[in-house]
Amino acid sequence: MADHTDTDILRLVRIRKAIEETATTRTIVFDDEYSVASMPGQFLMVWIPQIEELPMSIGIESFENLKCAAVTVRKYGLGSTALYHKQVGEHIGIRGPYGNHFSIPENLRNVLLIGGGTGLVPLVRLFSDLVHDRIQTSLIMGARTKEEVIFQHKVQNLLADNKLNNCVAFSTDDGTYGFKGSTVDLAESILASKKFDMMYTCGPELMMKGVQKLGERFSIPVEASLERYMKCAIGICGSCCINDKLVCQDGTIFDSNSLRQLTEFGVSYRDKSGRSSYFISQK
């Protein structure tokens, strides 16, 4: 692999495939050896020419029996909508991989993953790795409604391929698919009857805060992938700071000990100007 600075330099990649995940979410597949070699939880800065550059979690997809890099985007703002509409054959720019990754400690036996929305990108990658490593894994996949559930087939294929007692559970806010309620509520009910020795989470911050609280209550270590407004991704601009940490360099994954120190986690974030705003707390 080339040295760190080489992957910091923007490179253009051609889109090989675009997968419709839902009416508003697509996965864009492209070749990039550095991304394929990345670990679950790492991210790319993705340049949509003339529009925006966005941090995106790196997924893996197969194309013509080869492993390819992928990003999954839900159309929302200017940049994500432009990326969503990119077609096969068009080019996007990428730099990275950046950030740390989920850790898999030795002797891990029973793991719970809790993800929501496109936060499932790194968790489904991790799920695949854990299943491959024969670690018993339960995955909670959250969405607002049935139409927004992503990666269902992908996960079911992973389940079909293995013999262990892995499982997947769905939750939707409106109850149109799976458990009605939040992923945290579902996790809580699962934790009441089953023991886990690690939890991993990625998704909306208040959901992750809920998982952290469950981790404290049930004495289970947690790793969470945090998100903050990002510009440089290389630890110089400070936009993505949370307390004294930089999400792009010190994260995006933080463990229970770190999360305990991060008093801004689940409480406040900085906008593009650097002013603090507060998450609207759901009691």
Place this chain on the structure above:
Amino acid sequence: MLNLEIAGISLRNPVILASGFLGISQAIFERVYDEGAGAVVSKSISKYPMEGYRNPTVIVLEGKSYINAVGLSNPGHESFYEEVKTNDKVPLMVSLVGSDPSDFELMARKLDKSRIIGFEINLSCPHVQKLGMEVGDDPQMVKSIVQTTKSNTAKPVFVKVGVGNANLLDISEAAINAGADGITAINTLRAMKISIDNFNPILSNKIGGLSGSSIKPVAVRCVYELSQKFRVPIIGCGGISNWEDAVEFMIAGATSFQVGTAIGFGGMGIFNSINRGIVKYLEKKGYQSVKELIGRSHRY
């Protein structure tokens, strides 16, 4: 060995975090200080909050250099005052940016009440209209801004100059005559990067400022010329990525120096690593203090 004084401010060492890097949060300022910086300069603070430009705002080039057009994003002087008002630990200099003297009057008056060591007026941001360099190219405006700022604070006021349309020495002279306590040189140089694959200028603002190793020789020359001409302390800035670069700036005439871009390549450990390198160098040369380096090249 490393401690020194600059415009009446005592610093434990000469390594200062340059403006524009990491500088909006008190928690990060404290971390940078704990990592070994002698002082830190905030991002440039304006009267009102600024969101800055859309991404891409930072481009990494080969050869330890960047081009950025962040667009002076900052929380505005009132929010920033709230951020740093409890500062009791970090020698913090606040960088100010504005378009006319009344902006500086308002900001200096408010921020003077916080526990900061001084101000650095950004007259040289090369990529935002009506701010920074567009102001800094006008000697009359520079004079007026410096006078206004000085009359609203007793703390030292530095002026950060760049290589723009006006002569750097003329602008510095205007600032010094108006009461500036020192000069920081230099800011980034106007630059751009275009993709040869899809013909697009990459930055959303198209034009940005070049920083890092590729501007170092220009910055060394500017510090040399400034320190030759003026008595006020010069803070060197531009492409310092190791102790050797830092020593070169001090020998050129800088009393202290700022580090920014190198954090992207060396992490925050760069501050201590530069300090350690200077100490070893001083020991090898048989000097007692880093102050003995300042302006030594002018003897030759």
